[in-house]
Amino acid sequence: MCLVPSASPAQSSKPTITLDEYMNATAITAARLSPDGSAAVIATEAPDWKTSTFQHDLWLWTASTGLRPLTHSGSERSPEWSPNGKWIAFVSDRALPGETAAADGSPASDSDKADRIWLIPVSGGEALPLYSEKLSVHAFAWSTDSSALYFSATQPLTPEQVQTQKNHWKDVIRWREQERGDLLLKLAVAPAIARAINVPLPVHADAASSSKTAAAQAAAMLPPGAETLTTNPLAITEIAPSRDGKSLAFVTGPTHHRMESPADFEIFLVSPSGGDAHQITHNEAVESMLHWSPDSRWLYFSVQAAAGSLEGKYQDVQGRLYRLDPANGKVERLGSDFKGSFDQFTLLPDGRELALGLTGIETQVYLVSRDKTTRLPGLAGSYAVLDTALNSSALLLRHSTVNDPTQVYIAADPLHPDHLTALTSFNPIFAQRAQPEWQPYTWKSDDGRSIEGVLIFPPGKKNARHLRMFTLIHGGPADADGNRFGADWYDWATYAADNGWLVFRPNYRGSSGYGDDFMLEIEPHLVSKPGRDILTGVDALVKDGYADPDHLAIGGYSYGGYMTNWLITQTTRFKSAVTGAGAVEHAANWGNDDETWDDAWYLGGQPWQDPDLYQSEAALFRFDKVKTPTHLVQGGADIRVSYLEGVTMERALQTLGIPHTFLVFPGEGHGLPVNPWHGYIKVREELKWLDKYDGK
Secondary structure, eight states, X not given: OOOOOOOOHHHHTSOOXXXXXXXXXXXXXXXXXXXXXXXXXXXXXXXXXXXTEEEEEEEEEETTTEEEEOOOSSBEEEEEEOTTSSEEEEEEOOOOTTOOSSTTOOOOOGGGOOOEEEEEETTSOOOEESOOSSOOEEEEEEOTTSSEEEEEEEOOOOHHHHHHHHHXXXXXXXXXXXXXXXXXXXXXXXXXXXHHTTOOOOOOGGGSOTTSOHHHHHHHTSOTTOEEEEEESSEEEEEEEOTTSSOEEEEEEXXXXXXXXXXXXXXXXXXXXXXXXXXXXXSSEEEEEEEEOTTSSOEXXXXXXXXEOSSSSOOOOOOEEEEEETTTTEEEEEOTTOOSEEEEEEEOTTSOEEEEEEETTEEEEEEEOSSOEEEOOOOSSEEEEEEEOSSOOOEEEEEEOSSSOOEEEEESSTTOTTSOEEOOOOOGGGGGSOOOEEEEEEEEOTTSOEEEEEEEEOTTOTTOSSEEEEEEEOSSSSOOOOSSOOOSSSOOHHXXXXXXXXXXXXXXXXXXXSOHHHHHTXXXXXXXXXXHHHHXXXXXXXXXTSEEEEEEEEEEETHHHHHHHHHTTXXXXXXXXXXXXXXXXXXXXXXXXXXXHHHHHHTTSOTTTOHHHHHHTXXXXXXXXXXXXXXXXXXXXXXXXXXXXXXXXXHHHHHHTOOEEEEEETTOOTTOOSOHHHHHHHHHHHHHHHHHTTOO
């Protein structure tokens, strides 16, 4: 007999959330604090169902006016305050004033758009483009005196080079050969604003004079008055001027956006007046998040989880924090006593460092020094993305729990992130609907290692017994599920719970937040070792009476898809599976994946170095064991896990006569960023598939 506790009055009086409501959530993509700490600019992303696109908007918060819209074109991102607090710069592909893409006035196509820098006055007024040339910005930063903006862009071709390429190569892609590095540019703001009042449209390359020298033609493709500070054969992905204005640091990355070597990711210094750039790091890590100390002596940076480290050869360990002395190149690791994974960080005006640290199922705020890490008072749940002001001690941050949507908050005392003032109140619908209940869950894997995960129960059914259970596996693998909010096509655990599923979210080996050793134990057994962690967790939940062994389902996306594909070859106990963007073999995926270096590390080397391991850790060669009805999804333009991996898996299922469906989302990359209907349909069909084969 199944004993199920009755729902509480508060839960039973509320309806469960609908799919339309769930998928209509607004996400916060950025939040930046003004230099004096009195205002904040917030960037959001929300689906626009009528246009089948996502709207990207900016909002301005002040203590006197609260939150109000700042922009309205729907394509704004990456806002940054000028140091004097008078302007907000942002990136947008919006059309220039009076510009149309075609003679018939039709909207610009993606190939005609450019991600330009725009400026909007905080005191009020319309946004103005910093330049009109068709030049897409890769990274930008304000000069310390607010007089100029530094930005990077691909080295433009001269009109003659463009015409030669058209005539000689037609539409042929010259792999690697046609890649071009970046320019680091400086553009004065005042004259750019003066020009922007009338916004002269750019001269098209094929209409430019062919009598100019190549150098003059190339210069003509840049905004008037733009200074080229340096060039680099790689892309420039971050820019950070020192506080004293004497140095300019930047981080490089590959122009092809594939991680083929950590050597492509390094930190350089160049004078703000221009000249040769000096490389100041040489390691096997991916540096990011440059911050100068207030006295300009130190350059702080991070290496995110599964992005290598400065301690020896490349390996996927937890996130680390460092600081570098540019005068001598000496690097120090900070907070080495911390056993979790560091993520975002910021510096207070007095130079102290605050960082987000993940341990287990929560992310909290820590005060970090060279040898000591101190957890600050915090609320239960997960914090995200810290920001501080130049001239104020206030701290801007985000916070959420499983049932509380992410909001932006400000803490007047940065050492007390438990005392918060809310700046946003997005997604109120979730408080008006019945909410699932959750709890952490731990078990022993087959080798005795303790593993942790999260159980999310249907509303009003916490600790109910013999529930149908959906094991939803996170991607990464360097990630961890826990006490944080999620409501989208990727993280839909609470929606599954609202629809009667006990959702099991295992933090298997390879997950971050449990120590370096825990992450490293996944290598070189990329799927088999974490697979045993997950299956022993399912066994434990059946034994403990939470899960009904006759009503089990499994699913995941990205690495969660890898694991789902593998696990249905290891057992037939799952009645259904939903999988997306997961490889079924590793050799072709190594060749197609944009994180090929990481793939090779996980499997102990290149495919020819250990072909037996590449095969033994691949689901495809065990597909004769599969009996589970499986639903697949894939982005048609995915370069993280090739669409062809899905095609291969579908062909195997078809050949074996396994019930399956395969949905391909045209034009979508790994994160399904193009059309919100694709994510909506994904969740709708995955839930239908689970229910179809549940047997109840």
